[in-house]
Amino acid sequence: MFKSWRNVKKKIKATFKLQFQATQVPRQKKPALIISLVPEDVGKTTFKLEKAAVQDGICSWDNPVYVTVILIKEPKSGKLHEKIYHFIVSSGSSKSGYLGEASIDFADFADETEPLSVSLPLKFANSGAVLHVTIQKMHGDFDPRKIDDNEDPILSKDRSLKNQLSNGYTDKNDESFTEVSSGRAGLNNFFLSNLRDRCAVVQGYN
Numbered sequence: 001m002f003k004s005w006r007n008v009k010k011k012i013k014a015t016f017k018l019q020f021q022a023t024q025v026p027r028q029k030k031p032a033l034i035i036s037l038v039p040e041d042v043g044k045t046t047f048k049l050e051k052a053a054v055q056d057g058i059c060s061w062d063n064p065v066y067v068t069v070i071l072i073k074e075p076k077s078g079k080l081h082e083k084i085y086h087f088i089v090s091s092g093s094s095k096s097g098y099l100g101e102a103s104i105d106f107a108d109f110a111d112e113t114e115p116l117s118v119s120l121p122l123k124f125a126n127s128g129a130v131l132h133v134t135i136q137k138m139h140g141d142f143d144p145r146k147i148d149d150n151e152d153p154i155l156s157k158d159r160s161l162k163n164q165l166s167n168g169y170t171d172k173n174d175e176s177f178t179e180v181s182s183g184r185a186g187l188n189n190f191f192l193s194n195l196r197d198r199c200a201v202v203q204g205y206n
Contacts, residue, residue, distance in 0.1 A: 031054045047180035109137060
């Protein structure tokens with residue numbers, strides 16, 4: 001029997017812009033810090049920010065990071081599954097340089113239309129440092145497209161065009177899919193991704 005479309009989970013691709021700053025940083029042998037991004041469902045570092053200098057206990061990363069994730073939405077409740085990322089702050093690879101880590105759930109920011117700043121005390125190391133993260137969901141010039149787990153991609157693209165929906169999830173349908181890039185390259189990737197999605201929709205429609 002066919003599954004009811006009402007019981008099929010939705011997959012939504014979303015890109016978030018992240019800007020980082022650490023405060024109350026204790027003195028370190030190496031006066032510079034890095035941040036490692038670890039998706040909980042991957043379990044290992046997928047991206048590292050470049051080293052940033054610490055001055056008067058403050059460390060700021062000039063270049064933003066763009067993180068693209070897949071959010072899973074329950075059809076009945078409308079709730080999104082957790083999409084947790086851990087941010088590990090350290091001065092290098094040695095254990096002595098570990099300052100701690102903080103976490104966010106991107107599902108908590110899926111509906112935000114304006115940038116939000118959160119202050120996250122670093123855990124597990126008693127360093128006293130605080131990681132400040134400004135999170136902004138990126139919006140193209142069209143609405144996010146949602147595709148069902150068992151839906152024909154071509155039919156979905158056809159429907160998406162008719163509904164003027166794009167910027168969605170096409171061939172990368174793994175729930176653990178993530179893309180991370182930094183600075184101008186990250187912004188370019190975001191716009192290129194939107195362009196590829198739109199082209200895919202038009203091709204499917206034709």
